[in-house]
Amino acid sequence: MNLYKNFYVMNAMSTRAERKQKIVLPSTPFFTLGIAAGIAVIPISNALKKTDATNIQVVSPNALSMLLNDLYIVLSVSLLAILLGIVCAFYLEEWLPKTNWVRRFIESHVAVLTGIPSVLYGILAISIFLSYAGTLKVINGAPAAQDTGARPFQRHTTLFLGEGLIFILMVMPVTIKTTQEALRSVATPVREAAYALGASQWQVLTRHVVPIAFTRMLAAGCRAMARAFATAALLIGTYIWHYTAETDGMSSRFLLFLGAALFLSVCSSTLVEIHASIYNSDSA
Amino acid sequence: MLSEKEQSILSIRNLNIWYGDKQILNSLSFDIQQQQVTAFIGPTNSGKSTLVRCINRLNDFVPNFKSTGEILFKGTLLGASTDTTALRKQIGMVFRKPTLFRCSIYENVAYGARISGASRSTSLDGIVEKNLRKIGLWSEVENILDETPEQLSTGQQQLLCVARALVVEPEVLIFDEPCGELDPIETVKIERLVRDLADDYTLIFATNKRRQAARVSDVAGFLYSGELVEFGATERLFTNPQDNRTEQYVTGRLG
Ligand SMILES: Nc1ncnc2c1ncn2[C@@H]1O[C@H](COP(=O)(O)OP(=O)(O)OP(=O)(O)O)[C@@H](O)[C@H]1O
Numbered sequence: 001m002n003l004y005k006n007f008y009v010m011n012a013m014s015t016r017a018e019r020k021q022k023i024v025l026p027s028t029p030f031f032t033l034g035i036a037a038g039i040a041v042i043p044i045s046n047a048l049k050k051t052d053a054t055n056i057q058v059v060s061p062n063a064l065s066m067l068l069n070d071l072y073i074v075l076s077v078s079l080l081a082i083l084l085g086i087v088c089a090f091y092l093e094e095w096l097p098k099t100n101w102v103r104r105f106i107e108s109h110v111a112v113l114t115g116i117p118s119v120l121y122g123i124l125a126i127s128i129f130l131s132y133a134g135t136l137k138v139i140n141g142a143p144a145a146q147d148t149g150a151r152p153f154q155r156h157t158t159l160f161l162g163e164g165l166i167f168i169l170m171v172m173p174v175t176i177k178t179t180q181e182a183l184r185s186v187a188t189p190v191r192e193a194a195y196a197l198g199a200s201q202w203q204v205l206t207r208h209v210v211p212i213a214f215t216r217m218l219a220a221g222c223r224a225m226a227r228a229f230a231t232a233a234l235l236i237g238t239y240i241w242h243y244t245a246e247t248d249g250m251s252s253r254f255l256l257f258l259g260a261a262l263f264l265s266v267c268s269s270t271l272v273e274i275h276a277s278i279y280n281s282d283s284a
Numbered sequence: 285m286l287s288e289k290e291q292s293i294l295s296i297r298n299l300n301i302w303y304g305d306k307q308i309l310n311s312l313s314f315d316i317q318q319q320q321v322t323a324f325i326g327p328t329n330s331g332k333s334t335l336v337r338c339i340n341r342l343n344d345f346v347p348n349f350k351s352t353g354e355i356l357f358k359g360t361l362l363g364a365s366t367d368t369t370a371l372r373k374q375i376g377m378v379f380r381k382p383t384l385f386r387c388s389i390y391e392n393v394a395y396g397a398r399i400s401g402a403s404r405s406t407s408l409d410g411i412v413e414k415n416l417r418k419i420g421l422w423s424e425v426e427n428i429l430d431e432t433p434e435q436l437s438t439g440q441q442q443l444l445c446v447a448r449a450l451v452v453e454p455e456v457l458i459f460d461e462p463c464g465e466l467d468p469i470e471t472v473k474i475e476r477l478v479r480d481l482a483d484d485y486t487l488i489f490a491t492n493k494r495r496q497a498a499r500v501s502d503v504a505g506f507l508y509s510g511e512l513v514e515f516g517a518t519e520r521l522f523t524n525p526q527d528n529r530t531e532q533y534v535t536g537r538l539g
Pocket residue numbers: 303308326327328329330331332333334335346461492
């Protein structure tokens with residue numbers, strides 16, 4: 001019954017332009033993410049090759065601190081990604097019309113990327129880590145010769161870029177989506193009342209939209225960071241469990257990141273609840 | 285002929301409006317004279333709100349909004365390059381539902397002055413008091429200026445919205461069914477205020493209550509499914525309608 005109804009609806013969309021609007025654009029993530037998944041196969045297969053027992057080696061404290069430095073940089077990158085995501089959401093929601101194809105393209109990707117469980121990102125991050133962190137390995141406590149050359153440094157950059165990209169992919173869509181929802185929650189009558197009094201778009205944004213949407217934007221940031229911290233914890237966990245020695249300091253970091261993830265998740269939900277209880281009386 | 289044209293503050297020529305593919309307004313033409321109350325009557329969904337929102341360009345925010353035709357405000361053709369912010373400062377609006385901001389009564393009224401860059405040095409207190417007195421709400425809110433407007437009745441809130449609009453010092457003030465949510469006593473207050481304001485402002489009043497239009501307006505237009513069936517002096521429109529549909533509407537047999 002419903003199927004037939006949908007069939008007729010599809011038929012009713014006669015023009016090419018309409019079909020493009022309603023079907024082609026929303027399905028682009030299939031292709032782009034398909035390509036991305038294809039690329040992701042490389043580090044995953046690399047990592048799988050490396051997981052035989054002979055490869056488990058001792059890692060120097062030097063490499064440990066490098067990894068941690070990396071993680072902190074990566075986490076700052078995700079903080080930047082949150083800010084960028086908020087700006088992006090403002091641009092999409094407040095400036096581009098709903099029918100704009102750039103907006104629809106980004107929104108369909110954002111929808112898909114937020115739908116991907118963070119565990120999948122975590123697996124990808126671990127794979128990248130395992131396949132490119134190899135040069136940091138030190139055999140029998142003595143640094144290997146290739147540790148100091150230019151080649152290891154390059155590989156280190158790959159590691160950093162890979163992990164950074166994953167954190168951005170994880171954090172930005174969530175931020176964009178939640179911020180957009182927050183912006184949409186600012187009632188049209190409030191905006192129209194302000195515009196009707198001669199307020200400029202900038203004034204409406206700073207005087208009404210941001211104050212009302214702020215709590216939820218903060219919640220969005222928390223949620224995104226929680227995702228990042230959880231994955232970082234996963235990475236450190238892998239590190240501890242994969243390389244059996246020299247784990248001092250790592251366990252506490254692991255717990256720290258895990259705790260941060262949990263704390264931020266709770267913060268996010270609480271903020272949303274607080275927001276709802278403040279503004280519920282308003283929506284009537 | 286020329287002098288008459290100079291007097292009309294707003295001229296609308298062949299205005300057509302679409303939301304998407306649906307045509308809402310059909311080739312409207314009329315003039316609005318200074319310091320008169322011009323009412324638009326018509327049943328629900330006849331396009332009254334759409335029409336008045338074109339005048340202060342609030343429809344610009346509606347996606348899929350399309351229009352053709354001309355709107356002249358004080359002789360200037362409004363177009364894509366019009367400074368809508370400046371225009372809306374000259375054409376204020378009061379909506380059906382009073383929408384006050386989440387701040388004190390004082391700040392709500394002072395809003396228009398604040399966004400125009402009024403700082404502490406300008407006497408905001410004076411502006412607020414003057415406009416609250418003008419709408420006759422001063423004595424009621426004098427002591428609760430710093431509290432939120434939520435405690436006020438809907439009618440008081442609507443009056444506050446009028447005061448808030450007056451602070452911007454507009455020349456034209458649009459009322460889109462301002463009494464839609466009010467009880468009869470509050471309605472009378474607003475109607476009286478509208479009559480008083482006509483001494484200083486040009487008023488446009490959309491309503492679906494025909495007798496209300498008869499009470500407050502000097503000129504009235506009857507909108508029926510996007511068509512301006514008749515436009516003329518209220519007195520004549522109600523007592524001697526030219527069009528069959530107008531007659532049916534004002535006598536309560538249509539809409
Ligand atoms: N944003 C919109 N998008 C699409 N259609 C709209 C939009 N706003 C109004 N309409 C349609 O335009 C028509 C005219 O609506 P409008 O609100 O102007 O009528 P109205 O005369 O003000 O009615 P009411 O007395 O209920 O306020 C209606 O059919 C309505 O469904």
